[in-house]
Amino acid sequence: MDFSGAFSWVNIRFLLEGLWVTVQVAGISIVLSFIIGGLIGLVRFAKIPYLSKIVGLYVEVIRNLPLLLIIFFTYFALPQIGIRFDIFWSAIVALTIFESAMLSEIIRGGLNAVPNGQMEAARSTGLSYGQGLWYILIPQGLKKMLPPIVSQFIALIKDTSLAVIIALPEVTHHAKIIYGQSTNYVLPMFVAMTLLYFLVCYALSLVAKQLELRFK
Template sequence: MDFFNAFSWINIRFLLDGLMVTVQVALVSIVFSFIIGGILGVIRYMKIPYFSKIVGLLVDIIRNLPLLLIIFFTYFALPQIGIQFSIFWSAVAAMTIFESAMLSEIIRAGLIAVPKGQMEAGRSTGLTYMQSLYYIVFPQGIKLMIPPIVSQFISLIRDTSLAVIISLPELTHHAKIIYAQDPSAVLPMFVAMTFCYFVICYSLSVFAKRLEVRWSTS
């Protein structure tokens, strides 16, 4: 197969179908992990007796596990205890578990970076602890969180390729099918995957920079 012939409309459409699954898994995982990670990060920041330490222990365990192991766990181990997901939701569950742990640490660190006097100032005006956290501490901390959070989301998009191990029909899986049928298409498919991942990740990084500038000037 000629290099350019590998980019036939059939192959391109097949790759785009895989790319769509990649984006869907990433978007759903980003939403769930941001919500769960935010809750876990706040719990750790609040230092609730015993509970915060238990959450911190679980987060540290997950953060030090390979994502591939978590993918295997959600797809192969959970059905053994009666919890069974489709391939798509197994990938989403694994990504969410892993990214929630990562984001919780980022959010906790961002909140800790805000001077303690800000919380005390809020409490002195009559606001409750949660109101001070929501209206005073969190808006200041989010400015520090944006770069590492976006970096983590970019990593998540790249990490969706690991779900090829459970045959998730995403971009890498579809490219693998194409060059498995014709070994001469290996290089074109790697070029295509590189281009797709670069466009998505670079666009997200540009958006993050603009968002960071907007937050810093607000």
């Protein structure tokens, strides 16, 4: 083991560059998957004829596929039908497809957990179905959704490491390059990756705790 050599400034800067890519990919994927997953969850909850069943089929298919397969499909298979993304956006598209399906079920479950009488009460006051959903059900359901949503976001951050298979220059990829220089760097790089992933995920969990307190 050679911690001093592994943690030279050049290597640390290289790792941080990879971490920045990880944060970018995770951040964009979180926003996109939350928006798409929210829409899918609302459609399934509303039980819109035909559309809800079609969306439900999409969710069931995606949830039962490994993320690695979706990453491969996005980067290697889509170009065969003329849809091309670079490595960065291939990772984002794959993560968004997978995580939006997961989040849609969390959101649908959170809305289903709100008593039916809440919507009935909202409609009796003159609110439309959409207004009752937005002003009554979603705020109540969000309290139940928040912990699993944050857990899913943390899982998404860790899942970015799977994109190393398509050579996304994120933190795991950069760590592999560094410990490829010397076997003495393997343990130091695993220690470094552990700390970096922990710090990012722990920071997100702290934000989540503050949000939970705010919504109580």
